[in-house]
Amino acid sequence: MTPLDYEYLQKLLKDRSGLVLSADKKYLLESRLLPLARKAGVPGITDLVQKMKAGSDSLINDVVEAMTTNETFFFRDKTPFDHFKDSVIPELIKARAGRKSLRIWCAASSTGQEPYSLAMLLKEKAAELAGWRIEIIATDLSPEVLEKCKAGLYTQFEVQRGLPIQLLVKYFKQVGTMWQLNADVRSMVQFRQFNLLQDFTALGKFDVIFCRNVLIYF
Template identity: 55%
Template sequence: MTPNTAKVSGDPYEVLCAFLKKESGLIIDAQKRYLVESKMQPIIRREGLNGFHGLVDILINNKSAPLAKEVVETMTINETYFFRDKVPFDKFSQVVLPKLIETRPAYKTIRIWSAACSSGQEPYSLAMILDQMKAQLGGRRVEIIATDLSEAILAKAREGLYSQFEVQRGLPTPFLLRYFDQKGDKWQIKESLRSQVQFRRLNLLGDYNAIGNVDVIFCRNVLIYFDNAGKREVLAKMRRNLANDGFLMLGASESVLGTSTEFVADPMHRMVLSPADANLGAARRPAVAAPATPAALRAAILAG
C-alpha cells in the first residue's frame, strides 16, 4: 500500500453509504442494503472487481473518477411517472399558475424549476399543463428548467422517448395522442414540447447560481433521502432562488416541520407555507438576481 492509498476497513457497505452521502447527500440506512447491492452488482461484474471491497477501494482512493460518478448516478436515479400523485399538478394549474398570471406583468417570463427531474416526466407534465392553459397565459413566456445529478438520466429526459409501460402510468390517453409520436413500440414527446424544457446537470448540494431566480420550484420526493442538515441546506439555498411571491412544491410525504424554521403554515390552502419572518428573511436571504424588498417578501410551499 502506498502512502497515499487508504486501506478499506470495516463494513464496505457502510463505507459506500458514507461516500454516497458526501457526494450527493443521499442517506441510505441498513435496511436498503439489498437494494444497494443489487444496483452495484452490474458495475462490480463489469469491472471485474473483488466484490464491495474492490469497489470501495476505487472510490475512497480516487482511482477512477468516471466510475465514482457512475456509482453516484446509479444510486440517485429515482422512480417517476407522468403527473405523479396528481394533486401537486392540480394545485399548479388551479392555484399557482393563476396567481402568477395575476401578479406578473405580461412581459415578464414565468420561470419554473423542476429539481431532481429524473427521466423528465415531471417537467414534461408541467409543459403539457402550460399548453392546456395557453389561453389563460395570454402570450406570456414560460421557461422550464429541469435538473438532475445523473448525466445518463438527463440524456433520456432530453430524448423524451418512453416505453408503453411508462406512458401508461399517470398519463391521460388524450395527452398521449396529442403530445407524443409513436416510434416503433415506444412513444416520444413531440419536439414542440421537448424544446420548452431546458435540462441541466445540478447537484442539490452544489451551487444554484446558474439557475437564477425562479417563480416555482418542484422539489418532490427528494428531501426524504437527505438528513436534517441536508434538508436545511437545500431549503435555504432554494429560498434564495425563489421569487418573493413564488411557490415551492414538495412531495406528499415530505415536510419542513422540525427541519427548517424558514416557513410557517398558511391557512388559506392545504399545506401552504410562507416565510416565518419576512423582514429577517430579507436580511438573511438576498435574491439571486436583485436585492430582496422586505415589504414584498412572500414565499409559499405547496406540498402534495
C-alpha cells in the first residue's frame, strides 16, 4: 500500500463514518482490508483502492464497514446500565407520569447487546411501566450488524459476556447451539440503519440516548 492509498482511505473513512485513522494504524487497515481485496479478486490494497476509485459504491460501503469495530457485549461497563436502572428510569417514571411514554435511542447498537440489555432492564420494571408506551430505537451504520440484531441470536460465548445467568434463563431460549432472545423482548427494539454524521432531526426527540464506544478504537 502506498502513502497515497493510505491517505485516500483515511479521508474516505473520515468522510463516510467520522472515524479518524491515525498514521500508526496501517497494520489495522491491512488486516481488515486484505480479506476484502481477496474477495474482490485483486492481489492487494493498491488494486483495491483503484477499484474503489473506479466508482464501486458497494465496495466503498464494504470497506467502511470492514474498518468499523463491532465489539460489544451485554451490560458493557455495567455502571451506565446500573445508573439507567437505579436513577434514570425511576426519575423518568416520575417526570413522564403525565404522558406515560419513553423514547430511548441506542445510537451505535452494533449487534444488539446494548439495546437488548436496556430492553431487559425495562422488562424487569414491567409492573411500574404497565400501560406505558416504550420505544427503543437502535441504529448503526452497518446493515450487516443490524441483521444480527433483528435475529436476536447469540452464541454461547456472546451470552457468557456480561449477561447475568438469571436473565439468560428468563429471556432466552436455546436454539441448537445458539441462544435466541424471546420475541417479546426483541419486539421492544426497532432497528434502523443510520449514520451518525447524518442529520438527527427525522429521528425525533428522545428521553435517553446511549451513544457509546463508537470512536474508542481510533
